Amino acid sequence: MAKNKTTATEKSVDAFLNAIKDETRREDCFILVELLKKITKQEPAMWGAGIVGFGSHHYVYDSGREGDSPNIAFSPRASSIAIYLSGSFADRESLLSKFGKHKTDKGCVHIKTVADIDRAVLTKMVTKHIQHIKQLYPDKS
Numbered sequence: 295m296a297k298n299k300t301t302a303t304e305k306s307v308d309a310f311l312n313a314i315k316d317e318t319r320r321e322d323c324f325i326l327v328e329l330l331k332k333i334t335k336q337e338p339a340m341w342g343a344g345i346v347g348f349g350s351h352h353y354v355y356d357s358g359r360e361g362d363s364p365n366i367a368f369s370p371r372a373s374s375i376a377i378y379l380s381g382s383f384a385d386r387e388s389l390l391s392k393f394g395k396h397k398t399d400k401g402c403v404h405i406k407t408v409a410d411i412d413r414a415v416l417t418k419m420v421t422k423h424i425q426h427i428k429q430l431y432p433d434k435s
Contacts, residue, residue, distance in 0.1 A: 300342035301362065307338045307346055314370055322408040323370050326377075329413060330366060333420050345369045345378075349424070351431040365424050374404040379419060383426035389419050 307327065314320035327338050327346065334348040341347040347364025354360040367378045378401055379386075390398065394411035397404045403419075405411055 300345060302347070302350065302364075303340045303342070305340040305343075307340055310340060310344070310346070311370075318407055319370055319375065322375060322405075323368070325408050326368055326375065329416065330368075330420065333417055334366060334424065336365075339364070341367060351427055351433070353431050365427050366420050371404075374406055376402040376404050377416075379403050379423045380426050383419070383422040385422060386419070389415055389422070393419070 311320060311323045311327070314323060323346070330348050331337065336349045338346050338348055341364050345364070345367050346369070347367035349365035350362050351365055352360065352362050364378070369376045369378070374397070381401055390396070390403070392412060393403070393415045395406065396411065
């Protein structure tokens with residue numbers, strides 16, 4: 295079975311974020327780090343080369359594929375910041391309607407800048423997302 299490409303690393307989150315050329319995007323990423331630290335009560339870690347994650351869980355799919363993944367994560371991209379949020383947590387659509395300017399795809403919500411979103415709604419979405427992840431993949435330790 296193929297090995298996961300995106301795994302936790304020892305790389306520095308601060309060094310990664312400080313290397314972002316766009317000043318607004320860099321500042322927004324540091325704002326997200328502080329907000330997600332407050333919500334999760336966990337320190338950020340690099341996952342792969344470009345994902346900042348908080349906490350982790352072990353998953354096993356019906357296919358037998360398994361691995362570890364951050365409970366919540368984001369990744370600065372060229373044109374947006376991708377926040378990795380499950381597509382199926384409670385009240386997702388209702389919360390997204392109040393979230394502010396964003397785009398969505400499979401498992402991400404894309405924002406241009408933190409100024410475009412309602413941080414209180416982001417807090418609710420992250421909390422519900424993590425609850426959903428913990429229900430799907432309970433800690434077996």
